[in-house]
Amino acid sequence: MLRSRRLRWRSTIAAWTPDKDIAISPTIHQRCFHHDFREAASRCPICRRYFCRECVTEHEDRVICSECLKSLTAAKSTRGRGARRVLPIVLAGVGLMIAWLWFYAIGRTLLLIPASVHDGTVWKAK
16 A cells, blocks of 8 residues: 555656655756756746756746746836837826916916006006
8 A cells, every 4th residue: 555655756756766655856866957067056937947047037936937037027027118109298188287377377366466566657657
């Protein structure tokens, strides 16, 4: 019974040691995808390939390979392109509206001043 259980474990991802009941990570038996002579240090969670320490990087608390990192950053940069192009135009339009309202308010205030002030008749003695 114990022998059949060990053989069953060997066929799965985790290798079962024949002497002890300890599961060994399959990473130590793997080689780097890019460098055949190096042991694998980690496995990319996206593409599921094994890589050495030089071929992986940490991104958002995950260790991923460079190809997957490129695809993730390319997908993020294409998501916000439309808003980034429209936002400066909208902000410029809002700025022009604020400037127009400011000068309109100043003009209306100046129109409230009586014409006699402009003619200089207010300052003449009666």
